Amino acid sequence: MTTLAEENYLKAIYKLANGEPVGTSKIAEELATRAASVTEMLIKLSAKGLINYKKYKGVSLTGKGRKLAIQVVRKHRLWELFLVEKLRFGWDEVHEVAEQLEHIQSEKLTERLSELLGNPQFDPHGEPIPDKHGKFAHHSVETLSELPAKAEAIITGVKEQNADFLQLLDQESMTIGTKLRVVAITAFDASMRIKVGKENEISVSSKVCGNLYVKRTK
Amino acid sequence: MTTLAEENYLKAIYKLANGEPVGTSKIAEELATRAASVTEMLIKLSAKGLINYKKYKGVSLTGKGRKLAIQVVRKHRLWELFLVEKLRFGWDEVHEVAEQLEHIQSEKLTERLSELLGNPQFDPHGEPIPDKHGKFAHHSVETLSELPAKAEAIITGVKEQNADFLQLLDQESMTIGTKLRVVAITAFDASMRIKVGKENEISVSSKVCGNLYVKRTK
DNA sequence: TTCGGTGTTTAGGTTTGCCTAATTTATATT
DNA sequence: AATATAAATTAGGCAAACCTAAACACCGAA
Numbered sequence: 001m002t003t004l005a006e007e008n009y010l011k012a013i014y015k016l017a018n019g020e021p022v023g024t025s026k027i028a029e030e031l032a033t034r035a036a037s038v039t040e041m042l043i044k045l046s047a048k049g050l051i052n053y054k055k056y057k058g059v060s061l062t063g064k065g066r067k068l069a070i071q072v073v074r075k076h077r078l079w080e081l082f083l084v085e086k087l088r089f090g091w092d093e094v095h096e097v098a099e100q101l102e103h104i105q106s107e108k109l110t111e112r113l114s115e116l117l118g119n120p121q122f123d124p125h126g127e128p129i130p131d132k133h134g135k136f137a138h139h140s141v142e143t144l145s146e147l148p149a150k151a152e153a154i155i156t157g158v159k160e161q162n163a164d165f166l167q168l169l170d171q172e173s174m175t176i177g178t179k180l181r182v183v184a185i186t187a188f189d190a191s192m193r194i195k196v197g198k199e200n201e202i203s204v205s206s207k208v209c210g211n212l213y214v215k216r217t218k
Numbered sequence: 219m220t221t222l223a224e225e226n227y228l229k230a231i232y233k234l235a236n237g238e239p240v241g242t243s244k245i246a247e248e249l250a251t252r253a254a255s256v257t258e259m260l261i262k263l264s265a266k267g268l269i270n271y272k273k274y275k276g277v278s279l280t281g282k283g284r285k286l287a288i289q290v291v292r293k294h295r296l297w298e299l300f301l302v303e304k305l306r307f308g309w310d311e312v313h314e315v316a317e318q319l320e321h322i323q324s325e326k327l328t329e330r331l332s333e334l335l336g337n338p339q340f341d342p343h344g345e346p347i348p349d350k351h352g353k354f355a356h357h358s359v360e361t362l363s364e365l366p367a368k369a370e371a372i373i374t375g376v377k378e379q380n381a382d383f384l385q386l387l388d389q390e391s392m393t394i395g396t397k398l399r400v401v402a403i404t405a406f407d408a409s410m411r412i413k414v415g416k417e418n419e420i421s422v423s424s425k426v427c428g429n430l431y432v433k434r435t436k
Numbered sequence: 437t438t439c440g441g442t443g444t445t446t447a448g449g450t451t452t453g454c455c456t457a458a459t460t461t462a463t464a465t466t
Numbered sequence: 467a468a469t470a471t472a473a474a475t476t477a478g479g480c481a482a483a484c485c486t487a488a489a490c491a492c493c494g495a496a
Contacts, residue, residue, distance in 0.1 A: 005453060024474055037454050039475055044452095056461055056474060087330035097324045106315045112305035223483065242444055255484055257445055262482095274444060274491060 002050075004103050007072050009041050010050060013061055014069035018154075019178035019196045021058025070134040071110075076102040077123035078113050085117060128156075142216065144182075144192065144209040152181045153214035160211055169212075172202055179217070220268075222321050225290050227259050228268060231279055232287035237396040237414045239276025288352040289328075294320040295341035296331050303335060346374075360434065362400075362410065362427040370399045371432035378429055390420055397435070 002010070012030040016022045024042070028035045046053035050065030061069060079101040083089040089097075111132060114120070121137035123129055128136045136157060147153060155178045158165065174180070174196055183193040183201060190206035220228070230248040234240045242260070246253045264271035268283030279287060297319040301307040307315075329350060332338070339355035341347055346354045354375060365371060373396045376383065392398070392414055401411040401419060408424035 003452080025472095033453090034455065035474060036456080036476080040453075058474095083327070086334060087327065089326070089330070093326075097322070097327055100322045100324070101319075104315070104318045106318070108307070108311075109301070109305065109315055112307070116304060221482080243442095251483090252485065253444065254446080254486080258483075 002048075002068060005041065006045060006048075006050075007068070007103055009038075009045060010061065010065055010069040011072045011076075013051065013059060014066065014073065017060060017178075019173045019180070019200070021052075021060050023058045027059075067134055070130045072102050074130045074132075074134075075104070075110055077127060077129040078110065078117065078120075080123050081117055081120055081129070082113060142214055144180075144194075144204070144212040144214050145190070145206060147182050147214065147216065149182050149185050151216055152179065152218040153216045154179050155212055156215045157213040158211055159213065165208070165211060168208070172196065172204075173200065174212075180214075220286060223259065224263060224266075224268075225286070225321055227256075227263060228279065228283055228287040229290045229294075231269065231277060232284065232291065235278060235396075237391045237398070237418070239270075239278050241276045245277075285352055288348045290320050292348045292350075292352075293322070293328055295345060295347040296328065296335065296338075298341045299335055299338055299347070300331060360432055362398075362412075362422070362430040362432050363408070363424060365400050365432065365434065367400050367403055369434055370397065370436040371434045372397050373430055374433045375431040376429055377431065383426070383429060386426070390414065390422075391418070392430075398432075 008031060009027065012027050013022050016026050016030060024038045025035045027042075028038045031038070042051065042053050042059055045051045045065065046059075049062060050068065051059045051061055053059045076098045079098040080094045083094045083097060114129075114132070119131075120129055130136050143159065144153070144155075155174060158169070178196060181195040183195055185192050190209070192204050192206075192209055193201060194204060195201045226249060227245065230245050231240050234244050234248060242256045243253045245260075246256045249256070260269065260271050260277055263269045263283065264277075267280060268286065269277045269279055271277045294316045297316040298312045301312045301315060332347075332350070337349075338347055348354050361377065362371070362373075373392060376387070396414060399413045401413055403410050408427070410422050410424075410427055411419060412422060413419045
């Protein structure tokens with residue numbers, strides 16, 4: 001059972017996550033609320049096992065929390081598409097109504113809505129709509145290998161769902177949505193030095209680079 | 219601005235209204251809450267001009283309150299129909315989702331939804347869907363004149379929207395949805411003695427009877 | 437006309453989610 | 467290493483809706 005407020009916090013954290021823990025005041029800004037209110041809610045979400053929270057250290061979603069956040073995103077984007085496709089809304093007037101509709105609790109409704117729309121993979125703004133299991137269609141088929149030095153990008157997915165690989169990503173705090181920057185490319189073995197989030201600079205092998213789908217942002 | 223809780227109270231009062239003021243504990247029962255909570259809310263709704271409330275005397279909706287309640291009913295029934303017609307829900311599994319959807323605030327959404335469904339006049343349960351101005355389609359074309367003695371019925375509408383006539387109805391606390399019972403028919407002038415609500419027994423002329431649409435309940 | 441019972445209201449608490457102000461912690465700079 | 471500043475947390479409150487228990491009002495019957 002999650003309340004409307006909780007869902008909005010999860011969604012905000014999900015949106016702001018980029019490999020590093022998200023700070024309290026970023027969340028406050030995103031939700032147009034105050035830091036003190038956020039701290040309070042973080043404690044509650046943490047107790048429910050939806051986020052990892054350490055005082056003064058920011059938060060990240062747990063698997064459970066991320067799953068929930070993604071379902072809210074799924075509903076939001078499905079409703080946006082519904083409004084545009086079936087009710088002739090302009091894609092600019094769709095957001096605030098979808099903000100309300102995304103909190104309707106009925107799995108059946110969500111799945112049938114998706115079906116009505118032809119199980120779409122992208123919403124009217126071109127954002128991917130996660131499927132019922134939380135899987136995203138890839139925005140692009142560009143892999144990290146193809147980026148030049150200094151490029152910035154967001155991880156949009158992985159090519160092969162190998163368990164060891166996923167574990168490695170987890171270890172490096174690289175998940176879908178993580179922002180990164182190519183610092184340098186090593187000519188010798190085609191490995192890359194990349195900056196994940198603000199501070200962490202790491203080396204990744206060419207094999208890893210070729211297996212990571214990204215969407216360039218710069 | 220009405221909150222979700224307020225809307226539910228208005229809807230309950232609307233549903234329970236039958237010409238007489240509605241009692242606190244009836245509302246409590248309808249909303250699965252306690253009488254004390256109801257009293258509190260009644261004071262608030264009264265301050266907002268949505269109900270007429272006198273301590274210990276029960277409540278009735280004001281014009282403003284009724285309009286609001288009817289819009290909630292409209293949305294509820296439109297969503298029910300949508301779920302059944304467009305998403306293949308069974309009409310028995312529709313109610314609780316519609317309870318959530320009915321509170322979505324967007325006039326545009328409501329009107330477009332109605333349009334998508336072909337501006338329907340009845341929901342899947344056969345209940346009439348009020349139009350955007352709050353007007354109900356008549357369930358039947360039977361008028362009060364046609365009922366035999368002892369029949370019970372609900373007022374579903376009026377034939378001619380004459381101002382004097384409507385004022386008369388108002389005076390007698392007869393509105394759409396009011397339950398009544400035919401006590402006796404006067405052979406001489408075809409006027410009727412009817413019981414409105416629990417106690418009020420009144421006489422109505424044949425002209426009035428012929429102008430009132432009703433739906434028999436017994 | 438008083439009395440009792442039913443229904444209603446008042447009084448006083450709880451929870452959720454928000455707030456401001458004061459304090460504490462982490463960090464960046466000298 | 468000491469300190470200033472920015473960010474986060476704690477403390478103490480508020481409003482909306484709910485609750486229980488106690489007090490009160492209305493109405494029918496004795």
